[in-house]
Amino acid sequence: MSTDTDSDKTPDEYWKRRAVVLGGMLAAVGLLAWGCSAGTGPDRPVRDAAALASASPAAPTALPTVTVTAQVTRTAAPRRRAGDACDRKDVVVDLAVSRTVYGRKDRPELRLTAVNTGAAACRFATGPKALDVRIxxxxxRVWTASWCARGDASPRLLRRGIPYVRTLTWDRRRSSGRCGGSRPAARPGTYVAELVAPGLKAKRQVFALR
Known part of the structure; x- marks a missing residue:
């Protein structure tokens, strides 16, 4: 009995049989791959992405921005004319004593000055009730210049840079009792003189009576 071997066949028949075997193997591999991928379709990832997008919360809508603009209206101050009342901030006052120590028979003297620093001349009250000096x-409180003062002088015209000067002499007696009557004398010691006027300040003056 004779057995057919690959050596007994012609070359053409050999390669034909090899091609059939190779094609069968490729077909088996293709069927296996199709079976593994049967659980997922090409459109399933698309459906999952759409479901994920629909389940995601919508982005919050931005609130409108409100801008408030404030407008400030300024009213111009009326221009001052010569002879009008002085503005308090334009008047510089000063108070000074002639000495720091007074003997038993000396009477203290105090000098009060007021200077207009404004652009125009103005009127300013300089009487004892408007510019009161207290010791x-x-x-x-021992003495005050406005004690027993009757009325008050009319406002003075203060020209720019020209000081108004008023000199006060203290008789070393207390402001008490009736005007024009006898009054007790102040005792030796240290005293303070100061200006009392609304909106105006002057440095306090310290002196002593012997």
Missing amino acids: SSGSD
């Missing part, structure tokens, strides 16, 4: 010792 005290601690919490004890």
Whole structure:
């Protein structure tokens, strides 16, 4: 009995049989791959992406921005004319004593000055009720220039840079009792003189009575 071997066949028949075997193997591999991918279709990832997008919360809508613009209206101050009342901030006042120590027979003298620093001449009240000078010792008010003052002088015209000067002499007696009557004398010691006027300040002056 004779057995057919690959050596007994012609070359053409050999390669034909090889091609058939190779084609069968490729077909088997293709069927296996199709079976593994049967659980997922080409459109399933698309459906999952759409479901994920629909389940995601919508982005919050931005609130409108409101801008408030404030407008400030300024009213121009009226222009001052010569002869009008002085503006308090334009008047510089000063108070000074002639000496720091007064003997038993000396009377203290105080000099009050007011200077207009504004652009134009103006009127300013300089009487004792408007510009009061007080002398005290601690919490004890001893004397005041407005004590027993009757009325007050009319406002003076203060020209720019020209000081108004008023000199006050203290008789070393207390402001008490009736006007024109006898008054007790102040005791030796340290005293403070100061200006009392609304909106105006002057440096306090310290002096002593012997």
